[in-house]
Amino acid sequence: MRIDPLYILPNLFTGASIYLGILSVTYATMGRFQLACWLVLLSLIFDGLDGRVARLTGTTSKFGVEFDSLADIVAFGVAPAMILFAYVGHLYGKLGIIISGLYVVFGAIRLARFNVTTNQKEPNVFIGLPIPAAAVFVVSWLLLEMGFFQRHFENSNLISHFLLVGSFIVALLMVSNIRYPSFKKLNFEKMNFGKIIVVLMIILAILFAYPTFSIVTLITCYVLFGPSRALYYLTKHFMERRK
16 A cells, blocks of 8 residues: 655654653653753654644545643653652642642543544644643743752742642643634734734744743643633623623
8 A cells, every 4th residue: 555655754754753752751760850951852842833734635544633632641741740840749649649630630530531632624623732831931930940940949839839839720721611812813914914923933032031930921821811811701700790
């Protein structure tokens, strides 16, 4: 049976995402936590490329969808959980084990629900926090703790507590019904090309100057957007019923 070489390309990106996730776990066990976190963020790039390449080349397939989900659970589920446990979770005994384990389990549930409820078209919104966003939240805050907080604070127990609590919260958000915006359906044709370039250059400059702070700020705003939006509509609905 002849296989179109184009079908291999997007799956190579997916395989690279898995491999980077395994490398991240490996370096975490060796105590090289910063490198492990950056490998998870690098894996995010390959995860974004595989789907887009498949759509551009017309090589989407059921195999690719399932392969991508398996890659996500390794790179954005197991890897961040292992880094979290190896860096700070083990200090809390069984609690650290429980939170790290639940993060992976809830991430798997999130992916399974997405696969069975989403059709072939890209969704306008995500139901529940996407697992890549949850992974970026965990590893970016870990990077901030390893850099900024360790340099400026002698006692970082408070941030350690926050890392565990925050990871548990994003795990719950993954299996929640809270809506999050999807940027996969942005219509660039209606946007001003010049303004887009200017905004992108500013974002890239800030990322270059303050990479960790920029990533932490962006992903934290995204994570908080869902509950804030839900709270706004609940409050609005409650006020309308009282009238």
